[in-house]
Amino acid sequence: MKNINVRESIAAYSFLSPALILLGLFLLLPVLMAIYYAFTDYYLLTPDNRQFVGLENFIAIIKDPIFLQSLKNVALFVVCVIPVQIGSALGLALLINKQRRGNLFFKVAFFAPVVLSLVVISVLWLYLLNPSEGLINVILERVGINPQPFLTSPDQAIYTIVFVSAWQGAGYQMLIFLAGLQNIPSSVYEASKMDGANKWQNFIHITLPLLKPTSILIMITTLIAAFKLIIQPMVMTQGGPMNSTMTPVYYIYQTGFSDRLIGYASAMTVVFGILIGIVTFIQSKVSREDDS
Amino acid sequence: MSRKFKKVVEYTFLILLACIFIFPLIWMVASSMKPEANIPVDMGSIQSLLPSIVPSEWFQTYQELFSRFDVFQYIFNSVTYAIVVTLGSIVVNAMAGYAFSKFDFIGKKVLFGLLIALLIVPAETLIITQFTVAHDLGILNTRLAVILPMIANMFFIYLFRNFFKAIPDEIIESVKLDGANYWTIFWKIILPMSKPAIATVGTLSFILSWNDYLWPLMVLTDSEKFPLQVAITNINTTPPVYTNQVMAILTISTIPLIIVYIVAQKYLLQGLGGSGTGIK
Known part of the structure; x- marks a missing residue:
């Protein structure tokens, strides 16, 4: 009996080995190395001089104004993009969840930006939002609004990135909401109609509660993704102006990759990784408690 | 009459919304x-x-773009990376999912x-130590470095495992009695x-690989190995920069994705949570 188990185990591990080796090399090992390097002054160009420096990196991080600024920026981004993107997605799904001529066209139109990669949307909007020759300011001027600086203003840049990100992502989440809406049996609405409920009451008391599992799932995935913001600022603003769009992952990239300060970047990875972990944990706890 | 008016308002609103989403494209x-020269002239008019x-x-812009940059090479690179990652991801993650669903092991x-x-x-926060791993393995600036980290994916293993669990054990047992080994069962059943x-x-996997930007940007230094996403920012920063040529490379890099989304649309929602939020 035990013999069979051992044979089965060998077979199982041979099936697992390619995935385990790759995940070990490119996920588990980097986690362990980040924790280890965080306590060293590893500079990629002089690997032999690597020394253990204790908590020095961590002390420097909490005093690093750019890192603190990047945390503030990404928090602002998360707080704005979640309601804007998820709200738009839900609104679009409700608009489309109806029999009408030409509905497929609208659905495809709302979904279209999802097909573009983050690099493509970033470059495209960089041109559209150009303060002097971009199409957006030309249109704004037509309707009597002064041209805006958008990405070139420290006050507007992060909100502009919020808009561009939500513009791209809303269509995908609209489809998920739509699937959730179509799972609600029409008999539920008919019953409440008999009870004399109006459309608004239906929405608050039936649609929203039944969409809750879908919403929670969307919230958690959007939240985690939003924290890792890097490509839009990297392509559109290089973190500027005045670090107003610098994000933690982008700063980690700059110090670790451009400046080759592996030790310092690793310490930021550890700190930021723990922060994301805590936020995710709280979020999933809160949404689970809401359920009961 | 008021019903008709309501309908007009509704459609106007929907069309305006649709415009916001598609006019950039x-x-x-x-x-x-x-x-x-026509781009600034046309700006603001319907033209x-x-x-x-x-x-x-x-198609003149496209000809100019292709003569300035080796776009065929970039397309070839992106297609190669995406196909190898896709096949590798299916085989490697399915194998792991099979082990977790049908084996009892220590x-x-x-x-x-x-x-x-x-x-x-x-x-994404681990890019720096992932880079040092690639550096220590000596695979920097190789195509292998672009491909390998994209293959194994825990989410896909999980997806395969759940799918395989639904396959009745009786089918597997009956083939086993016929003398088939685990490998044959995996491939044939x-x-x-x-x-x-x-x-x-x-x-x-195809979409993730096609859209991958940061990692190839970090590990590759030779431009002839660049995928399209990296080529885009390269073209956008290589003077002289022409708006029409930048828009041409954006269009080229998007066409394969349009095809994938059309052909595979029914499978995309099942991948919920794997990818695909504006902020990926």
């Missing part, structure tokens, strides 16, 4: 199909959303728990019965 394609009025100028629970824990590790799961993982 139309401007992108239209600008790639006209001479550079800015239409290609040049002279049809012979429509350490199964611990290992599965560990992998689920890795699922919540924010991989499990995989052919799992086309929806394969299609989902394949589609998502």
Whole structure:
């Protein structure tokens, strides 16, 4: 009996080995190395001089104004993009969840930006939002609004990135909401109609509660993704102006990759990784408690 | 009458909304199909959303772009990376999913728990030590470095495992009695019965690989190995920068994705949570 188990185990591990080796090399090992390097002054160009420096990196991080600024920026981004993107997605799904001529066209139109990669949307909007020759300011001027600086203003840049990100992502989440809406049996609405409920009451008391599992799932995935913001600022603003769009992952990239300060970047990875972990944990706890 | 009015308002609103979502794409394609000098001239008029009025100028930008940059090479690179990652991802993750769904082995629970824990590790924050691993392995500036980290994916393993669990053990037992080994069962029984799961993982892997930007940018230094996404920012920063040529490379890099989304649309929603939020 035990013999069979051992044979089965060998077979199982041979099936697992390619995935385990790759995940070990490119996920588990980097986690362990980040924790280890965080306590060293590893500079990629002089690997032999690597020394253990204790908590020095961590002390420097909490005093690093750019890192603190990047945390503030990404928090602002998360707080704005979640309601804007998820709200738009839900609104679009409700608009489309109806029999009408030409509905497929609208659905495809709302979904279209999802097909573009983050690099493509970033470059495209960089041109559209150009303060002097971009199409957006030309249109704004037509309707009597002064041209805006958008990405070139420290006050507007992060909100502009919020808009561009939500513009791209809303269509995908609209489809998920739509699937959730179509799972609600029409008999539920008919019953409440008999009870004399109006459309608004239906929405608050039936649609929203039944969409809750879908919403929670969307919230958690959007939240985690939003924290890792890097490509839009990297392509559109290089973190500027005045670090107003610098994000933690982008700063980690700059110090670790451009400046080759592996030790310092690793310490930021550890700190930021723990922060994301805590936020995710709280979020999933809160949404689970809401359920009961 | 008031019903009709309501309908007009509703449609006007929907059309305006649709415009917000698609006018950038139309401007992108239209600008790639006209001479550079026409772009600022057309700006703001309806002509800015239409290609040049002279049809012979429509593909001139593309010719100029292809003569300045080796776009065929970039397309070839992106296609190669995406296909290898897709096939590798299907085989490697399906094999792991098979082990977790149909085998009883020593350490199964611990290992599965560990992998689920890795699922919540924010991989993008690990770019620096992932880079040092690639550096230590001596694979920097190789195509292998672009491909390898994209293959194994815990989310896809999980997806395969759940799918395989639904395949009745009786089928597997009966073939086993006929003398088939695990490997034969995997290729001849499990995989052919799992086309929806394969299609989902394949589609998502293709899109993830096609859109991958940061990692190839970090590990590659030779421009002849660049995928399209890296080529885009390269073209956008190599003077002289022409708007119509930038829009042309954006359009080129998007066409394969449009095809994938159309062909595989029914599999995309199943991949919920794997990718695909504006902020990926």
